[in-house]
Amino acid sequence: MRGGFAALTAACAVALFAACLLGSTPMEAERVLAALLGFGDASDRLVVLQIRLPRALAAFAVGAALGASGAALQGLLRNPLAEPGVLGISAVASLGATGALYWGFAAVSAWIMPAAAIAGAFAGTALIALAALRTASAVTLILIGVGLASFAGAAMNLMMNLAPNPFSLADMINWMLGSVENRSFPDLAFAAPFLIAGFGVLFASRRGLSALTLGEEAASGVGLNLRRQRIAVVLGTGLATGAAVSLAGVIGFVGIVAPHIVRPMVDHDPARSLLPSALLAGLILVLADIGVRLVPTVSELKLGVVAALVGAPAFIWIAMQRRTVHD
Amino acid sequence: MSPSMEQPDRFRGLQVTDLSVSAGRVTLVAGASFRLQPGELAALLGPNGAGKTSLLRGVIGLAPRVSGRASIDGEDIAAMTPRRRARQLSYLPQNRPLAWPSPVRDVVALGRFSHGAALGRLRGADRHAVERAIAACDLDALAGRPTSTLSGGELARVHCARAFAAEAPLLIADEPVAELDPYHQFRVMDLIRDFVDRGGGALVVLHDVALARRYADRLLWMKAGSIVADGPPSETLDAARLEQIYGVRGRVDGERVDILGPL
Known part of the structure; x- marks a missing residue:
């Protein structure tokens, strides 16, 4: 390895x-x-340092955050289909960002945007973690995620419906579709502290994810503080996913695909899958973003759209590989 | 059993006093008291729903206690951090789902979690403890295999090895031989007996009275949330007991236990 x-x-x-x-x-x-x-x-x-490099770094950072969040959520919920996008966390974070745009808070300070997205991500992650306390069924959690995503989507549609002017409408659509177009170093700088903090929390708590392989009861038996572990994963994924959404909007499925590829290479240990999943997801998004820029279309393809076009079938495939005995 | 494991840490006993556990308004365990000495294997017996699992979980502090106390060497278990508790006792829950097809060695290594071991980077004492547990449970040939490819009997040994790798002086196991064929039941009980003979203590939920008769030093009989009898098999196991606890007709003749049918 x-x-x-x-x-x-x-x-x-x-x-x-x-x-x-x-x-x-x-x-x-x-x-x-x-x-x-x-x-x-x-x-x-100008082209390299102001346009291409920050854009590529943003794609990498977003991918890394989603890859690490996906790997951590999969470890916590003991399910390979868990991911910020599928569980609705990205959508709620995006709702936070869209809300900040709609009410004009985003213009007040550059910190508002990441803060609103992170607040949304926390709310979504906390709800999922709370639900996970009540049910062991991953299917239930994913259904709750579907509900969360639908609700956030509806609320965003409502805001677009009522959008005061075409400019804020375009801004909001950008966030819903997911893109790293025109990201600058200042944008990266505002997201960076949250990304780094989130990643740090996830990385520091990764050993507990290995213990959860045994199930919660036995994990607690071998010495894991379950409550602290849940809080760490909620905090870490909330920070990382929120920061990713504030940079790029909703980009789904990369947090499922990357850990899925990495897992067999690290003996299926969630702790050891964290860092490689982050790198691989970052790599996938950088490559996908290059693809988006090179494909000659009238208006540029959105990264989030392409990620879903490729990722959703992968999600369906992984889900179909699973036998029902797991749930 | 092949190579011997390290002597468990000094252990003076588990003391449970007047322990009650409830879920909502339903009392699951009412005022259970017992003591477990080092070098003693106690079997917890009783019908389904008697409160055996709740008693174990209450002892460990995983189920909220209503009253009472459970302590190891005088220290209240509920007041311990999960890590400290894991150094004192290994717990094998009834449900042992493995989320990922991890290799056998990694699952056994999770028994060292409270010692700070990280998978894939085992060092020193952790590595030795894991190798010893793997050898003692006869898993050498399987150590690199994914757990998803193992049979039920092999998996049961993996979980035992996981518990032994912790080198905690007390083992609490909830139906460790459920769903195993007779041969593997003996194999697993031999492992637990061996652990106890080296100075550990074990509290084990069993459903097979004959197996309990054969391996346990003491039988704790539970019914409807209470411990109704506690003592060596020679004193507490007879036909009347089988009738009282399970509602079955049975015959007990020295080492032999025959269940003849429902009352």
């Missing part, structure tokens, strides 16, 4: 570099390298 981990890290670096190379105006590697190091001509630096 050590070799796999190094290869994954290298692949992420290569993908990020490639994201700076490719675009509507292709650029040679030397020019990109020069621009990245602060040399080269001004227009190259």
Whole structure:
């Protein structure tokens, strides 16, 4: 796995570099390298440092946050179908962000947007974790997630319906479809503290996820503080998912697909799947975003739309592989 | 049993005093008191719904106690942190679902969770304890296998190994041999007996009276939430007891226990 981990890290670096190379105006590697190091001509630096690099980093950060959140939620709920998107957490976070836009709070301070998305993510995660206390059935939890997502969707539709002007409408649609278009370094900087804190909490509590393999009762028996573990995962995924949504809106399924690929390579240990899942999900979104930019369409494809087009069938496939005896 | 495991830590006994457990307004366990000494295997017997599992969970502090106290070496179990508790007692719950097809060695290694062990990076004492438990439960050949490919008997041994790897002096097991064929029932009970003979204490829920008769030093008989009898098999097991507890006709003749049919 050590070799796999190094290869994954290298692949992420290569993908990020490639994201700076490719675009509507292709650029040679030397020019990109020069621009990245602060040399080269001004227009190259503008394209690479102000447009392509922050966009690629945003895609990576969003993917990493969703991959880690997915892996942690799957460990906590002991189900491979758990993910911020499926459980409705992303939708509620997006509702928070859309609400901030609708009522104009977002214009007050750049912190409002991530804060509103994170508040939404907390509310969604806490509700799911609360429901998980009452039922062991993953199907029930996913149904609750479907309900959450539908409600958040309806509330967002209502806001769009009542949108005061076409500009805020366009803004809101952007958040609902999911995109990292036009993300800047300041945008990244506002999300970064929450992303890092969320990831830190998840990473620090990862050992408890291994113990939960035994089921909650036995996990408690081997010495896990269940309450603390639940709080840590709710806090970590709330922060990371909220920050991801504030950067890119709703991007679904990447948090299912990445851990699913990683798990067999780490002996199905949720703790060891956390970091590789984050890297792989980041890699997937960077590559998908390159694809979105290269496909010649009239208006640019939204990353969230593409992620769902690819991810939803993967979700259905994973669900169909499962035997009902698990629930 | 093959290679011997390490001597469990010094353990002076489990003391349960007047313990009551309830769910809502229903009393599940009423005023249970008993003591378990080191080197003693106690079997908890009773019909379905007698409160055996609730008693175990109440002792450990997983089910909220209404009253009473359970302590190990004088220390109240409910006041312990989960980690400290796990160092004092291993618990095998009735339901033992494994969420992922983890390799056998990893599941056994989770028994070392309270010692700070992380899967895939076992060192020193943790690694030795896991290897010893794997050897003692005869799992060497299976150590790398995914648990999803094991039979029920093999899985039961994995869970025992997980419990033994903790090297806690007290084992509390809820129906460890349920759903096992007779051969594997003996295998698992031999493992528990071996653990007890090395100075540990074990409290085990069993449904097979003959198996309890054969392995246990003491029988705790439960009915309708209360412990109605407590003592060695020679004193507490007879035909009248089988009738009182299970409502069955039986014959007890020295080592032999025959259940003849319902009353």
